Amino acid sequence: MPTQNSRMTDTSWSEAVFRVLKNGNVTQVAFVPDAGLSDIIGLAQRDPAVRDLVLTTEEEGVAIACGAWLGGQRAVLLMQSSGVGNCVNMFSLLTNCQFPFLTLVAMRGEYAELNPWQVPMGRATQQVLELMGIQVLRADKAEEVEDMVSAALDAVFEANDRVAVLLGQKLIGRKKWERE
């Protein structure tokens, strides 16, 4: 069985991402966990000015983000690529009402994937997002993540757009399957 937080990688980019979200006045962080997102989630949970919301399924987070915006707050949805599939019809809320929407998606089913069950949705993630009207940015290197998320945040909340930032599996690192 996989362990949590067990990928061999440098995750200092997670701190940079959280700083961008904080500086961008994001106050609601909704998530279904992924090991590659665990550092960002931990930072959100330890910050008293940020409300972290653990979800049972990702589409809840789409609706929560819209409700937050209706009430004047900024939200972000953190999820794994598999969760994008769960959101499809809920994305219609974004398009119909032109809600701003920011999501960070930890990719599975691509680089060095050992679990074939992750592949179909991972391979379809970008197209699914684009089909539902969401612009897709992608970061595969640690040094480009901060600027990518910052650019997405500006487009979302300053230009009222809908943007997903895919965090590539190569960035997140190979998943270790053995417990230490």
Add this chain to the structure above:
Amino acid sequence: MIDAGRVSRRDFVAALIAEIPDALVVTGLGSATYDVYSAGDRAQTFYLWGAMGAAVPMALGLALAQPERSVVAVTGDAEHLMGIGTLGTISAARPPNLTVVVLDNAHFGETGMQRSHTGLGTDLASVARGFGIETVLQVASLAGVPPVADRVRGRVGTTYVHVLIHADEPPRALPPRDGVANKNVFRAALGLPTF
């Protein structure tokens, strides 16, 4: 068919909305949207026409963003069941200003009155308690309106209201379907710009 153990959806919603003029309201697609609109259009209502399952999580995000306001989701049993896991999310977040009102006719009213899960064994009040919602009210008459309104206005704890309603089909009362306009009007009422 009139069941003495159930209340008219229109009467209940009209009476509740009249008692909570300052509340921010999100309505679930279908009959719940029509019921709330029928009670009088208001700037601080967001009417869903789609995105089934969105009403309750949307109200959650709104409640967290507006802690000084009462926030109410008004939805039907089937819309609610499509996003039922949100009750777990709400139970974890415990916003004291959120009330979830579920109008339960045990049928899919919009699509030909097929029987729904609540008519086939699911008890929503038990479901809500099981998710950890501490305050669960069950209402089957207009006498239930004042205690619900008190909870809404009080903002003293997340409240779940299971309303047993008749499976009738009152005349449709259709609010505008322009989600962008609805969003902008709603935000303007809170003093917020379009974006």
